[in-house]
Amino acid sequence: MPKKTKWRKDQKRRRGGKATRTLNISFGSYGLKSLTPCWVTARQIEAARRVMTKYVKKTGKIWIRIFPDKPVTAHGGEIPMGKGKGAVDYYVAIVKPGMVMFEMEGIDKETAKKAMESAAHKLPIKCQFISKE
Numbered sequence: 001m002p003k004k005t006k007w008r009k010d011q012k013r014r015r016g017g018k019a020t021r022t023l024n025i026s027f028g029s030y031g032l033k034s035l036t037p038c039w040v041t042a043r044q045i046e047a048a049r050r051v052m053t054k055y056v057k058k059t060g061k062i063w064i065r066i067f068p069d070k071p072v073t074a075h076g077g078e079i080p081m082g083k084g085k086g087a088v089d090y091y092v093a094i095v096k097p098g099m100v101m102f103e104m105e106g107i108d109k110e111t112a113k114k115a116m117e118s119a120a121h122k123l124p125i126k127c128q129f130i131s132k133e
Contacts, residue, residue, distance in 0.1 A: 028103035055115035060106030
């Protein structure tokens with residue numbers, strides 16, 4: 001969740017197009033690249049981070065290149081239609097095809113690949129393991 005936002009509720013926006021930023025690995029040696037567009041929730045990002053941390057332990061470093069700054073609203077279960085927009089329910093990060101979502105450094109390639117593939121299972125999109133070499 002962002003510390004401060006300009007507006008409390010956001011409009012939906014379109015999901016099309018390819019990524020124009022975060023296309024390359026900038027910090028680490030290995031990365032996880034998205035292949036499809038999707039909204040990734042803060043909980044999914046945290047679940048992926050926990051899985052990767054298990055593999056990295058104290059030797060490596062992880063960078064999370066996406067941030068959930070878009071609020072998604074929802075009404076309760078049995079509320080009738082109308083009555084305005086619902087309250088903010090959770091936050092999402094908008095992920096487009098080609099974005100590098102996570103980066104890793106300080107471990108060997110096989111372990112990094114296992115960690116990234118395990119993290120990809122926690123995410124609702126198709127991902128690809130990439131390296132700088």
